Every structure is written in structure tokens, then in C-alpha cells.
Amino acid sequence: MRRKAITIIFAIVLIALMSPGVHAQRLKVRNLPAYDLAPYHFGFILGMNQMLFSIRTTPGFQNVTYSSLQTPDLYSDSARLLGLEHKPAFGFTIGIVSNLRLAESFDLRFVPSLSFGERDLEYSIITNFEGERDQILVNKKMQSTFVEFPLHIKYKGSRLNNVRPYWLAGAKYAIDLASDSKKKEENNNIYVALNRSDLYGELGAGFDFYTTFFKFGIELKMSYGLSDILKREGNIYTGAVDRLNSKLFLLSFTFE
Structure with a gap:
């Protein structure tokens, strides 16, 4: 439901940006x-994010049996994985805006940011212990603290009164400070580890509102990780995953 809500909001923003009815508004002061004529300006962003995964499983993973050495936290003689899902959660983002004017309708933006959030992987597993079978759910939490370095080209539409739509396209390099593949196992608990860094492609859209003293913006952006970020450990939690990519939706408010 959360992914559907984000998709619906994104579609509404795009439709609103392209709606010809906006031009029917009366002119105002x-x-x-002269704000957009300045060669550069600065600001900050506050946002709410949703971190997700894109999962591609290995064909036939449900037929693979794992020994007790590969499943020490399940207390079973053997186990098989039936299914795998990701559980997204909401987090928050803060950042600093640096904007360079390139032309009448184009800006170059650099927005170093910190993003905090959490993603879970939920495993449906059949265990076999001393001849008895049982189906269980195992949840692996992965908290992330990203240091992000996004670089965007911003295309600005025509300004109408004190509102101006825009679109973004670019990329970012992100480092996950909370990711650690060397975490020690405690009480036979297996940690699912992710790679620390990734490169993302990004697309977004938004509105700039010109107030008396500053420019306020509302922006919706999607980021898609280009690399497989899962650390393979040869256990039931990583063996079934052929590829794991990171995704991020960000609804942000800019003050410039």
C-alpha cells in the first residue's frame, strides 16, 4: 500500500505540472x-523518505536445502526457503542545497545530504528438527544512515505569478555508514550485510513557490541503485538472492 501511495502522489505531481489549467490563474504581484537571475544561491532541505529493495531471486531457490551450519539461528537440522519479501519503512532526510544557474531554464544542483531509515527482509522458511517440520517467518532488520552526494540538472518551466514547476534528472553517490559486513554474530544470530557504497540514478519533479523573503519548494524524487548491494555469506538468507538493488522515494521541502 505504501508503494502504491508513493506512486499515486508522483503521478499527481507530474499531471499537475503539465496541466494547462494552471495558466488560467490571474496575474499577481x-x-x-530577480531571484532566478542570480548566478548561484544556497539553502537547505528537509524530507521524508521511504527506503525499499528491488529483489531478484535465484531460479529454483525453493528446492535448495540448507544444513544446520548455514542456519545457526533457526535451531534446526535443515531448512528450506519458501519466499522472500521486503518491508519498507519511513525515515527522514536533511541536506544543504547549492544551486548554480546555467541558463534561463537550467540549473546545476549539488545537495549533500544525510538520510536515515530502515528496511526489513522477511523470510518464509520451513524447518526440519528431529523429523518435525514447521513453517516460520524470520525478519532481518537493516538500518541505514546514508551520506549522499547527488548532482542534478534542474529544468525549470515557465514561471506563473509566484509558482514555477521543475523537473530533475541526475545521479548520486551514497555511502551507508550503518552497513557493516564484519558485525559479530551474537547468540548465533546471522546479520544480513549490505555493501557500504552505491551509485544511484535519480528522477524528480516539483514546484517552487516564491514568497516575500525566500523560495520554498516541494519535490518528489525517486532514486534507483545501480549495483547489487547484498554481501553473500553462503547461508539461507543470501543464497536465494540473485540480485538486490536499493530504491528510495523522497518527498522533500526546500528553503532557498
């Missing part, structure tokens, strides 16, 4: 009329 323009705030900050």
Missing part, C-alpha cells in the same frame, strides 16, 4: 522577481 511577483515576489523576488
Whole structure:
């Protein structure tokens, strides 16, 4: 449901940006009329994010049997994986905006940020212990603290009164400070580890609102990781995954 809600919001923003009805508004006094003529300006962002995974499983993974050495936290003689799902959660993002004017309709933006969030992987497993079979759910939590370095080209539509739509496209390099493949196992608990760094492609859209003293923006952006980020440990939690990519939706508010 959360993924559907984000998709619906994203579609509404795009439709609103392209709607011809916006041009029917009456003209008003323009705030900050020379703002977009400045060669550069700065600001900050506050946002709410949703971190997700894109999972591609290995064909025939349900037929693979794992020994007790590969499943020490299940207390079973053997186990098989039936299914794997990801559970997204909401987090928050803060960042600093640096904007360079390239042309009338184009800007170059660098927005170093910190993003905090959590993603879970939920495993459906059949265990076999001393001849008795049981089906259980195992949840592996992965908290992330990303240091992000995004670089975007911003295309600005025509300004109408004190509102201006825009679109973004670019990429970012991100480092997950909370990811650690060398975590020690405690009480036979297996940690699912992720790679620390990744490169993302990004697309977004939003509106800039010109107030009396500053420019306020609302932006919706999607980031898709280009690398397989899962650390393979040869256990039931990583053996069934052929590829694991990171995704991020960000609804942010900019103050410039």
C-alpha cells in the first residue's frame, strides 16, 4: 500500500505540472522577481523518505536445502526457503542545497545530504528438527544512515505569478555508514550485510513557490541503485538472492 501511495502522489505531481489549467490563474504581484537571475544561491532541505529493495531471486531457490551450519539461528537440522519479501519503512532526510544557474531554464544542483531509515527482509522458511517440520517467518532488520552526494540538472518551466514547476534528472553517490559486513554474530544470530557504497540514478519533479523573503519548494524524487548491494555469506538468507538493488522515494521541502 505504501508503494502504491508513493506512486499515486508522483503521478499527481507530474499531471499537475503539465496541466494547462494552471495558466488560467490571474496575474499577481511577483515576489523576488530577480531571484532566478542570480548566478548561484544556497539553502537547505528537509524530507521524508521511504527506503525499499528491488529483489531478484535465484531460479529454483525453493528446492535448495540448507544444513544446520548455514542456519545457526533457526535451531534446526535443515531448512528450506519458501519466499522472500521486503518491508519498507519511513525515515527522514536533511541536506544543504547549492544551486548554480546555467541558463534561463537550467540549473546545476549539488545537495549533500544525510538520510536515515530502515528496511526489513522477511523470510518464509520451513524447518526440519528431529523429523518435525514447521513453517516460520524470520525478519532481518537493516538500518541505514546514508551520506549522499547527488548532482542534478534542474529544468525549470515557465514561471506563473509566484509558482514555477521543475523537473530533475541526475545521479548520486551514497555511502551507508550503518552497513557493516564484519558485525559479530551474537547468540548465533546471522546479520544480513549490505555493501557500504552505491551509485544511484535519480528522477524528480516539483514546484517552487516564491514568497516575500525566500523560495520554498516541494519535490518528489525517486532514486534507483545501480549495483547489487547484498554481501553473500553462503547461508539461507543470501543464497536465494540473485540480485538486490536499493530504491528510495523522497518527498522533500526546500528553503532557498
